[in-house]
Amino acid sequence: MVALAPANSLTQVGIGNFSTEAGAEIPGATIAYRRFGEFQGNAYSNNVILVEHALTGDTCVDSWWDGLVGPGKALDTERFCVIVTNALGGCHGSTGPSSEHPDGNRWGSRFPALSIRDLVHAEKAFLERLGIYHVHAIIGGSMGGARALEWSLLFPTITDAVCVIAVSARASAWQIGIQSAQISAITRDPDWHEGDYYGVCDGPITGMVAARKLAHLTYRGEMEMDERFGTIAQQGENPLGAFRRPDQRFAVESYLDYQALKLVERFDAGSFVILTEALNRHDVGRDRGGLNKALYSSRVPTMLVGVDTDILYPFHQQEHLSRNLGNLLGLHKLVSPVGHDAFLTETRQMDRILRMFINKINDGAEPTDGFGHDPEGEWTI
The missing domain is CATH 3.40.50.1820 (Alpha/Beta hydrolase fold, catalytic domain)
Known part of the structure; x- marks a missing residue:
């Protein structure tokens, strides 16, 4: 039945x-x-x-x-x-x-x-x-x-x-390399706590953001990204100033920040590491x-x-x-x-x-x- x-x-x-x-x-x-x-x-x-x-x-x-x-x-x-x-x-x-x-x-x-x-x-x-x-x-x-x-x-x-x-x-070796770099970004975050961050802090948010940005670049096409953003500055920001500032971004940087923070809100870093490693073993x-x-x-x-x-x-x-x-x-x-x-x-x-x-x-x-x-x-x- x-x-x-x-x-x-x-x-x-x-x-x-x-x-x-x-x-x-x-x-x-x-x-x-x-x-x-x-x-x-x-x-x-x-x-x-x-x-x-x-x-x-x-x-x-x-x-x-x-x-x-x-x-x-x-x-x-x-x-x-x-x-x-x-x-x-x-x-x-x-x-x-x-x-x-x-x-x-x-x-x-x-x-x-x-x-x-x-x-x-x-x-x-x-x-x-x-x-x-x-x-x-x-x-x-x-x-x-x-x-x-x-x-x-x-x-x-x-x-x-x-x-x-x-x-x-x-x-492929390239896939394992790029995916291992994403895992590394998460596990090197001090808030990873060797994977035991649950109940200790909000988790390795900085590492997760970096991992997602890198991953997202492999999910999208180079032509599409360039056509959408090129070298345009994010509205109200100036990435060409005298000193580099993280709050003065190119539009593509803002887009990647947005995509990364969306993932942080809905996905667990521990699961990201486990499932990415599963892909490495494929x-x-x-x-x-x-x-x-x-x-x-x-x-x-x-x-x-x-x-x-x-x-x-x-x-x-x-x-x-x-x-x-x-x-x-x-x-x-x-x-x-x-x-x-x-x-x-x-x-x-x-x-x-x-x-x-x-x-x-x-x-x-x-x-x-x-x-x-x-x-x-x-x-x-």
């Missing part, structure tokens, strides 16, 4: 004691979720579409993908039951560093490091607690795309298809014989989406996936000056791609390996 919470109601589901891939234990772990649309079917055949959020995302997919989720939209909630979880390690209802430890204090520095595979294993346990053992599709962008890709390799029978957006098969080839062997082993129909101006996950990384996946539905490129965040902002293009994805899996399109071969090695047209 599948039992779901009321629509658009944030609900926590206990998944019991959770063991991480590296051998740490999280007793009494919970996963928070929301659902949109009515469940139809049963545990093994249903209309569930699981949507995976990005690094600092949450379960409110009707807000951050408002043009794509809802009645009559690409992810039509009159046809599908869209379920969105908060990733393990997050700060919006699922167990993470800011959650209460069994001893009554916060987890803080005791919260273990996680991998993308850990996030997927936790989510599978969550679905099973709901009584769901198969879903129609899994869709995710950025960190959510890494989770969708891992779903297809860890549990290939649990979904009819996946859509992997703006991510790679593994973290590597589908690990313990599977290498990247290409792992990708070719995939039997789940997979649609790929990339962005032509993405700095964080360049389009060549999605091209690499498309050349090696064992069951490719298609590769699509978002054309946008926005950069990595285009999958969140280019609603019209994403609408077309997601509708195409749904149509393909509903029509039972023949799988190929990306080279015109079916999985058994015969040519297809």
Whole structure:
């Protein structure tokens, strides 16, 4: 019997004691979720579409993908039951560093490091607690795309298809470097307190601001930023004075300050560190014989989406996936000056791609390996 919470109601589901891939234990772990649309079917055949959020995302997919989720939209909630979880390690209802430890204090520095595979294993346990053992599709962008890709390799029978957006098969050295610099900005803040700042102070706000500014520059495109701001001064300020002053900024500096402070208000620094580290550990080839062997082993129909101006996950990384996946539905490129965040902002293009994805899996399109071969090695047209 599948039992779901009321629509658009944030609900926590206990998944019991959770063991991480590296051998740490999280007793009494919970996963928070929301659902949109009515469940139809049963545990093994249903209309569930699981949507995976990005690094600092949450379960409110009707807000951050408002043009794509809802009645009559690409992810039509009159046809599908869209379920969105908060990733393990997050700060919006699922167990993470800011959650209460069994001893009554916060987890803080005791919260273990996680991998993308850990996030997927936790989510599978969550679905099973709901009584769901198969879903129609899994869709995710950025960190959510890494989770969708891992779903297809860890549990290939649990979904009819996946859509992997703006991510790679593994973290590149550049990605690990830039993400480690963000972690360093937070952990070097004196208010980090080795991760145990809960109840001591407001947390490493200065470090979090610096980390978010650096991260945001990788989420947006160079052309877009220059077209919007160029060398314009922030209104009422003069960054060309005789001495440098932090309150005399270029417009782009003001914009980055604004974006950073918005994140500080809604996201926990401990979760930012844990989930960023999970992205650093992302590597589908690990313990599977290498990247290409792992990708070719995939039997789940997979649609790929990339962005032509993405700095964080360049389009060549999605091209690499498309050349090696064992069951490719298609590769699509978002054309946008926005950069990595285009999958969140280019609603019209994403609408077309997601509708195409749904149509393909509903029509039972023949799988190929990306080279015109079916999985058994015969040519297809």
